[in-house]
Amino acid sequence: MLSGEELQILTTSFWVAANAVLWSLPFAIAAAFALSRPRFPGKLALDAITHLPIILPPVLVGFVLLMLLGRRGPVGALLAGAGIQFAFTAKGAALATAVMIFPVFVRSIRLSFEATDRGLFEAASVLRAGPWDRFLSVALPLAGPGILAGMVMAFATALGEFGAVITFAANIPGKTQTLPLAIYAVLQQPGGEAEAGRLAMLSFLLALLGLAAAALLQRWAVRE
Amino acid sequence: MSLLRADIGLQQGAFSLDARVEAPGDGIIVLFGPSGSGKSTLLAVLAGLRAADRQTILLNGRDVSALPPHQRGIGLVFQDARLFPHLSVRRNIEYAARRAPQGAPEIEEVAQFFDITALLDRRVRNLSGGEKSRVALARALASRPDFLLLDEPFAALDGARRRAFIQVLIHMHRAWRLPMLVVTHNIDDAAALGSHLVALKEGRVVAAGEFAQASRTSEFQALLDSHDTGATVRLAHSQHGGHWLRADQVLIATEEPKAISARNILPATVQRLTPESDGVLVELVTEAGIILSRLTPEAVAELALAPQKRAWALVKAHAL
Secondary structure, eight states, X not given: OOOHXXXXXXXXXXXXXXXXXXHHHHHHHHHHHHHHSSOOTTHHHHHHHHHHHHHSOHHHHHHHHHHHHSTTSHHHHHHHHTXXXXXXXXXXXXXXXXXXXXXXXXXXXXXXXXXXXXXXXXXXXXXXXXXXXXXXXXXXXXXXXXXXXXXXXXXXXXXXXXXXXXXXXXXXXXXXXXXXXXXXXHHTSTTOHHHHHHXXXXXXXXXXXXXXXXXXXXXXXXXX | OEEEEEEEEEEETTEEEEEEEEEEXXXXXXXXXXXXXXXXXXXXXXXXXXXXXXXXXXXXXXXXXXXXXXXXXXXXXXXXXXXXXXXXXXXXXXXXXXXSOTTOOOHHHHHHHTTOGGGTTSBGGGSOHHHHHHHHHHHHHHTOOSEEEEESXXXXXXXXXXXXXXXXXXXXXXXXXXXXXXXXXXXXXXXXXXXXEEEEETTEEEEEEEHHHHTXXXXXXXHXXXXXXXXXXXXXXXXXXXXXXXXXXXXXXXXXXXXXXXXXXXXXXXXXXXXXXXXXXXXXXXXXXXXXXXXXXXXXXXXTOOTTOEEEEXXXXXXX
């Protein structure tokens, strides 16, 4: 059975991961669709920006977010005026997570778009479907199973995000403390290994469930 | 007045396309040519799926050259059908009907016409090649194009299914008064379908016009003779019952035949004899119009054929 504290950690983790996936979904779909096109001006730059979080150290990503969106950052100060704060909040944890999972998310959705027969878009266009219409009526439904599988994969990845979250949102129990952050916190305390072990096991189980769900969805996507 | 007028120029590596096409408002235009002559490229440019270096495309007097494909009103049936795999047969047709201008035919009406009513709720991946082709035609019709292009829509079919499909096309053209341009590299299909002909060779139009005239030009005959199938055929230039006859499928008798299996026996008068390198082309005047027959010089001598001589043209039913 889970303790109240563990349940709280799990709830925060799910909230952060779910928000990270949902808020980044439209951007990931847009980037993936654009990158699946044969060529367009700026494709290389978009590709590089999309993959930047993989190359940069996560702590650096968190630091950049802090510089931009902290209370004294150029964007953060503007948002603070509107009563919106990201740094050291659960929203901030979700944002940092969204940035970190973005490359994985885009990659899996992009594969689905690339797998779609381009001839079908031509068929749609001679049936009087315009570009947006083709995207919504052909590209998106055909990539649907792949997008769903990508969401599950991104969710599983989001549950394990650490460096950027702790730097940008800190490790505040009940607020921004997700599973990996909680494991880190208990490991800082003497005799915390047992609790860390329980949390690690929980984390491991969630990761396995996520992988299994993603694999099942992938199989379904291929069959569809 | 021409329904479709196009002047297209395109250079791609060593291949260049330089074609002027005029399609009349009625009839079926056959775009004929061997593989690699630029037929599919021309179709893609007409439909707006491919850019050309030079293009002027007038449809009903309206310049559609600069319009994207979805605004041209030119439909296209692809060789591989390209049905949407995530939709049922019914939803595929509805997809087109929903985007069609007012006056699109009812789904059930179209389905009945193409004999696909029983398939309406099936997934498209479970259809046979012939069924897919019929659904693709139904979908194209449901989008109510002003002009329909067909890129070898029967390439995947053979034998009886091919002939049946050609009949469906002719029937569709007549019933819906839909101007069509059909691409083929098969002379039998061209002869069975076309009222007008545009023949392409290496990106250039070598013959164009009413099928009867265009198919008898030396340029077209040269194209047939050099055709990679090796076929050397002569086409009759009379539409008998709406079908084109190949001249090598027309026999001649100088006495009225009796007890013979040929289903079509037409009284005729020999009008002209034209010696050719590989035979003699005999022009016969019948009540159905002028029919051509290609015979060997020996047969012509044996029958003592000469202008004004009474004769009978014999055509097997399956040649129609």
